[in-house]
Amino acid sequence: MEELAAAAGITVRTLRFYRERGLIPPPRREGRIAWYDDHHLARLRTIAALLERGHTLNGIADLNTAFESGRDVSEVLGLVEPTEEEPVRLTPQELADYFADDVTPENLTAALDLGYIATDGEEIVHISRRLLDVSAALVKEGVPLAAVLEAGRQVRAHADQLAGLFAELLRAHADEKDADRLRPLAKSVVDAELSMALDRRLREQ
Structure with a gap:
């Protein structure tokens, strides 16, 4: 327990609290010895990333319960419908097959912080198959x-600003029932502008 707490950058007291709340799975026991592994560490890093993103411990406990009860992954990760992004489940080995030597603790922590990945037992859930493939x-x-x-x-910071711009546009000039229908048009504008911007930059270079 002391080694796991040190690796996760938390106190043993905090780790015990997480265990009592059911936020991490129980350790494997051999006699009086409790063994923790990389899955426990990954879960603790997920908790830390969610806390940094403003989630409460009660909310994280709800996420944990949702995972274990088999609720839809998109719901658990907070994807708002409608969405075209398809979450994908991976084993640690499958993730390594995608990125080879780039699967480092630093990169895993960065992906957790961004919300690109989360842990679910022995599996890793990536929030978007499309982002995974492009990466x-x-x-x-x-x-x-x-x-x-x-x-x-x-x-993401720029995308959030663009999404806010189009959300305001649709709120001001379209009925709520039309928002989903007009959503692809907003995406087409962004795609066209990005394409033209890339053309300009490449010509300049």
């Missing part, structure tokens, strides 16, 4: 995963 493709082209994740962090 893996960039890494295979020689872009370090750390750079991909940092780019994702910056893109």
Whole structure:
């Protein structure tokens, strides 16, 4: 327990509290010895990332209960309908197959902080198959995963601003029932503008 707490950067008292709340699974026991493994550490890092993103311990406990009861992963991860993003479950080995040597503790922590991945028992849940495939493709082209994740962090800030702009536009000029129907049009505008912006940048270079 002391070693796990030190690796996670928390106190033993906090770890005991998490165990009592059922936020981490029980250890494997051999006689009087309790053994913790990488899955426990990954769960603790998930908890830390969720706390940093504003979740309460009660909310995290609800997420944990939802995972264990088999509720839909998109609901557990807070994906709001409608969404085109398909979460995907991976074993640690499957994740390593995607990113090879770039699956480092630092990159896993960054992905947890971004909310790209979460742990569910012995599995890892990635929030978007499309993001997973694109990230893996960039890494295979020689872009370090750390750079991909940092780019994702910056893109998210701009994407949130764009989403806010179009949400206000639709609220001001469309009925609520039309918002879902007009959503693809907003995405098409962003896609076209990004394409033209890339063309301009590439010509400049």
